Amino acid sequence: MYKFMNEIIKIMNQHIKGSLNAIVLKLLADNGRMYGYEITQKVKELTSDEIQITEGALYPLLHKLEAEEILTTKAEKVDGRVRKYYEITPKGNEVAHFRISELAAFAENLNRILNPKSATI
Amino acid sequence: MKLNASQIETIEYYLLSWELKYKDFYDEILDHYCTDIESQMKAGLTFDDAFDKTNQLFSKYYYAKFIRFKEPLNHYGPKAFEAEYVDGYRKTFKAKLKNHFFDIFRTYQIGFLGALVIYFYYFFSNNVFLSTTLLMAILYLPSIIILILMTREHSKEGFAWSWKSIFFTQENDINHKRSKLFRNVKIGVLQEFFLLPITLMPFYVPLLMNVNKFFNGYLSSELKTLILSLFYIYFGIVLKLLLESVNSWNLLKFK
Numbered sequence: 001m002y003k004f005m006n007e008i009i010k011i012m013n014q015h016i017k018g019s020l021n022a023i024v025l026k027l028l029a030d031n032g033r034m035y036g037y038e039i040t041q042k043v044k045e046l047t048s049d050e051i052q053i054t055e056g057a058l059y060p061l062l063h064k065l066e067a068e069e070i071l072t073t074k075a076e077k078v079d080g081r082v083r084k085y086y087e088i089t090p091k092g093n094e095v096a097h098f099r100i101s102e103l104a105a106f107a108e109n110l111n112r113i114l115n116p117k118s119a120t121i
Numbered sequence: 122m123k124l125n126a127s128q129i130e131t132i133e134y135y136l137l138s139w140e141l142k143y144k145d146f147y148d149e150i151l152d153h154y155c156t157d158i159e160s161q162m163k164a165g166l167t168f169d170d171a172f173d174k175t176n177q178l179f180s181k182y183y184y185a186k187f188i189r190f191k192e193p194l195n196h197y198g199p200k201a202f203e204a205e206y207v208d209g210y211r212k213t214f215k216a217k218l219k220n221h222f223f224d225i226f227r228t229y230q231i232g233f234l235g236a237l238v239i240y241f242y243y244f245f246s247n248n249v250f251l252s253t254t255l256l257m258a259i260l261y262l263p264s265i266i267i268l269i270l271m272t273r274e275h276s277k278e279g280f281a282w283s284w285k286s287i288f289f290t291q292e293n294d295i296n297h298k299r300s301k302l303f304r305n306v307k308i309g310v311l312q313e314f315f316l317l318p319i320t321l322m323p324f325y326v327p328l329l330m331n332v333n334k335f336f337n338g339y340l341s342s343e344l345k346t347l348i349l350s351l352f353y354i355y356f357g358i359v360l361k362l363l364l365e366s367v368n369s370w371n372l373l374k375f376k
Contacts (some may be wrong), residue, residue: 036149037156055153056182060205067209067307075148079123081155082148 020053021061022103025088025096028071033087036062062086070095122162124155130295132158132172137298139200143309144302146203150179203306210310214362218314221358237353241346314359 027042028034034042036059043053065071070092074085088096124132132154141147154175161171184201186194186208196204225234303309 035152037153055178059149059202060209063202063206063306064209067206067213069213073145075145078152079155081129081152083152084145084149 019103019106020057021065022099023053024058024061024065025070025092026100026103028086028088029096029100033074033085035083035085039086065092068092122159124159124162124168128158128168129155133295133299135172135176136199137295139198141199141203142303143203143207143306145305146206147299147302150199150202206306207310210307211313214310214314217362218355218358221361222354225354234350234354238346238350241349241353242342308363311359311363314362 023043024039027039031042036055039062040053040055040058062071066073066086069089071086072089072092074087075082076085077083132151136147136151136154141150154172157175157178158168158171161174162168166174179202180198182198182201184196184205186196186204188194194204225231
């Protein structure tokens, strides 16, 4: 059973990688503005350490979204050093909304397949 | 637990040894290092252990940049993050150039372009020196001003930029290395699009005139007009993108 659970977590992590941008956008939509380190910590906290967003996946994604103008950044001085905050742009709002609802639909479909009974109730 | 100055300097030395080029990326990664190490030290680790642990998060990363007909450029560690960041902007700007180019033919700008084409045609069929100088004055001087503005470094006092900082500091000096960082990835990439054609301009505009004289009768004025118009469109779009970036740039907003 334990082995099986490990498999599931592995598969889940793979899916997470695919839908990472929706997760990041959801976090930013909920929290307003966040910085890179905060996002990694928040994801760990929300999923009780089961899902690991590595820095190698997160920063390239944030930079890509920034280049696509879905996110915008603002630098601010905190504790004597410059901190870079990410925020969703008005233009990015639509994209964020779409990607989040896509992810929700995916999760719902998956749930329906895995638990056919609960879905019919 | 807050890091002390010498600990922060250790991190800075390490990061700068990766030959990072951009200040905004450097600031971001430095902040991540500091915050991560501080939180680990709060949990009871020593600075060295925490530093090692944080390093592992970044040092394994690998990014390869593929260039046509050449060996791929491999980047590792923090530099790989930066290289990928820069490449992302390159792709975006290339796509934007393409979009803006086709936009010109869909909007009122087509009228302006038409007037310009007539001007160029007139220039090529008459070989007027004045029109070249005018063209250069219109394009070249503002571009130089923008380029100088872009390379400025920010400091606590606001903007400070001097040749002294480039020539009269020791290579190993951490302040020197820090001051050599370019301000912003976005602007840096745009400068790449801009720099080469602009710096070559004093050479190729007279050359264009000579070629024009030399090939008088060989290469048709229409073709030359087309080439120059395409040049002008390219510059116009890059300049527009630049001005947009400068606008969205939060100048002097460090509080």
